[in-house]
Amino acid sequence: MKVIRAKSAGFCWGVERAIKIAENYAEKNSGKVLTDGPLIHNSQMMEKLEKSGVREVGDYTSEKELQLSEEDKKSSVLVVRAHGISPERRKYLKNLGMEFRDATCPDVGVIAGRIKAGARKGKNTVVFGDPKHPEVIGLLGYAGGRGYVVQNEEDIEALPEMEGGVAMVSQSTMFVHEFQRLSDLLREKYPEAEIYDTICGATKERQTDLRKLVQQGAEAIIVIGGHHSANTRKLAKLAMEHDRPTYHIETAEQINPQIMSQYQTVGVTAGASTPDFIIDSVCKTLRGIEPVPAEA
Ligand code: SF4
CATH class of the missing domain: 3.40.50.11270 (Rossmann fold)
Structure with missing residues (x-):
């Protein structure tokens, strides 16, 4: 394969x-x-x-x-x-x-610095992210009690009137297209809102590369990483949005050769916390699977 x-x-x-x-x-x-x-x-x-x-x-x-x-x-x-x-x-x-x-991570430090600078001027901060994620919990601590977390349109609608101005940032590992959509909605509600796209370069690259796998002919996508890793789960979600069968696995042992043999070409990506030794062994196992030609 x-x-x-x-x-x-x-x-x-x-x-x-x-x-x-x-x-x-x-x-x-x-x-x-x-x-x-x-x-x-x-x-x-x-x-x-x-x-x-x-x-x-x-x-x-x-x-x-x-x-x-x-x-x-x-x-x-x-x-x-x-x-x-x-x-x-x-x-x-x-x-x-x-x-x-x-x-x-210095990229998270930049987001914290941005929030801190706004809070000093009395601004409110809206963070696009998962309120239960440790990065977001840590970032909210810099907002001086004027921080709000949003995940969707409903959360933006529910935001109160805010005095002192509003700035929006993102958790570093969110989807770029979702941040754009929600920041547009926030601007409709608060026309003066300052928008800072703080999704990190590594996350953006990973999302772009996933699109490239599809363009290069991957019939299915394997996403490797911990089931409790937020950025790996997001990658798997993005792969599914590309209309490709997606398999989220943690190790090579979880590959089902019979299922994988239906594909000629498979794309492999992995979350930010997946070590190379696991990616290497997954790729090696996949290469050893002989595709079964589809019956006429
Ligand atoms: S995904 Fe990695 S590079 Fe991006 S902010 Fe988190 S730790 Fe830093």
């Missing part, structure tokens, strides 16, 4: 940077690195990281208090994930008295 692998499949630069920071500290610090919530949303990679001494503490949304022993506090370094955290969480973590290292 012919396999077309999207150029952007796998780690984005923000995730790669966070992993390097954690691994470097694990090496230097004799394997004692704690992360505030899962460093990345990929259980296979988390298992690998655990073996090199990177351990997750805390919770998915980085909101609960950390249960750490005095020994942990003295001998470990605490690393913040690529998603970033709220200023309140940062203060809390820094007050734990541990060595602290911030691996927030």
Whole structure:
């Protein structure tokens, strides 16, 4: 079978940077690195990281208090994930008295800076994103109590009258076309609204590459990544919107050779937290499947 692998499949630069920071500290610090919530949303990679001494503490949304022993506090370094955290969480973590290292993706830092600058001028912020996602929870912390999260038209309709002006940003991993649609609607409601497209370059590239897979003749799309990874789930949704049978898998073992053998050409993409070793093994397995010619 012919396999077309999207150029952007796998780690984005923000995730790669966070992993390097954690691994470097694990090496230097004799394997004692704690992360505030899962460093990345990929259980296979988390298992690998655990073996090199990177351990997750805390919770998915980085909101609960950390249960750490005095020994942990003295001998470990605490690393913040690529998603970033709220200023309140940062203060809390820094007050734990541990060595602290911030691996927030600089692209998320730019969004936080934009919100902070608006809040200082008394502006309200509308964030297009998932209110339960840790990145959005962290970003809202910069809005000075004047932040709103929207996911659809109904959420925009429900926004109250706002004094002081409105600025709209996006969670870094949203769909470009949906942001455009919702920001147009927001402008209709608040004609003076400032719109900032803060979807990161890595996300845009991944969405463009998916279209290219279809243009290059992929009859079906394989999306690799954690089932709990928001950006991987979005990629799978986008693939389905292109009217291609889409298979969201976590590892090569989940490929069904009988089903895949009906295709001559398959496109492969992967979420921002999917390691190369998994993408390589999926591509290898697919290449080994002999397509069965369709019956006349
Ligand atoms: S998806 Fe974008 S914003 Fe998020 S970590 Fe990767 S590069 Fe940074």
